[in-house]
Amino acid sequence: MVHFATLHHLFRINNPLDNRIVTSDGGTTVTAESGITFDGTTFASTGLATFNGGTQNGGNDATVYITATTDNDWGLTVNKLNGSATNYGIQIKAGGSASHAFYIVGGGSEKFRIGGAGNIEKVSHIYPSSNNSFDLGSSSVRWRNIYTQDLQLSNEAKKDEGGNDVDGTWGSYTIQEGESDLFLINKRNGKKYKFNLTEVS
Known part of the structure; x- marks a missing residue:
């Protein structure tokens, strides 16, 4: 019993x-x-969620791995609801020896990368969200140097706003470099010009 x-x-x-x-x-x-x-x-x-350690993902270690299971799912959404909050919505910290502080892959290939030193090292085309609306730099904060190949210039967006400040027209030009000369091509009529350059010592 x-x-x-x-x-x-x-x-x-x-x-x-x-x-x-x-x-x-x-x-x-x-x-x-x-x-x-x-x-x-x-x-x-x-409360505050803290993750330590890592999970294995295709040979790459990830402390947190988030995946979407349906076609219309967002992988990650950060919604900072406190309207009076003044700190960052997202903060990413990387160690001093990190080769990549931020890395985006799309369609199986690298699309965007910020290096550990803070430089944007890889990016495709960058477009403003609307035409003739946003600046690169400002009158008080300027980019130091611009490194580019041919320079494409157009103020066509001003043709319905009075044109330029001199004769009220608009234009479209390309500046190209030659071995000994600098050339200007009028994209509206196809005419080509050479800058008159004076050598100085």
Whole structure:
């Protein structure tokens, strides 16, 4: 014959409300955490989440790996709801020896990279979101040097706004370099010109 002793509090769940994640307090007590919930679809945390270590992803270590399972899913959305918050929405920190501080891959190839020193090292075309609306630099904060090949110039966007400040017209030109000369091509009529250059010592 088997006898069972009376059981008192084999374990107890403190703070038990719907969808809370249960953690151990030690001994026979566990607690349903108010700041961590999971309803079968959405995992939510109202506190600070810290991740250490890494997971293996195709031979590359990742501390956090996020994947979207349907075509219309965003991989990651950061929504900073506090309108009075003044700090960053996203902050990325990399070690001093890191070769890449920020790295974007799309379609299986590298699209954008910021090196550990803060330089943008790889990028494709950069377009403004609308024509004739945004500047590169300002009157008080200027780029030091511009390194480019042929220079394409056009103020066509001003043709309905009074044109240029001299004769009210608009133009489209390309500046090209020759071995000993600098050339200007009028893209509207196809005419070509050579700059008259005077050598100085």
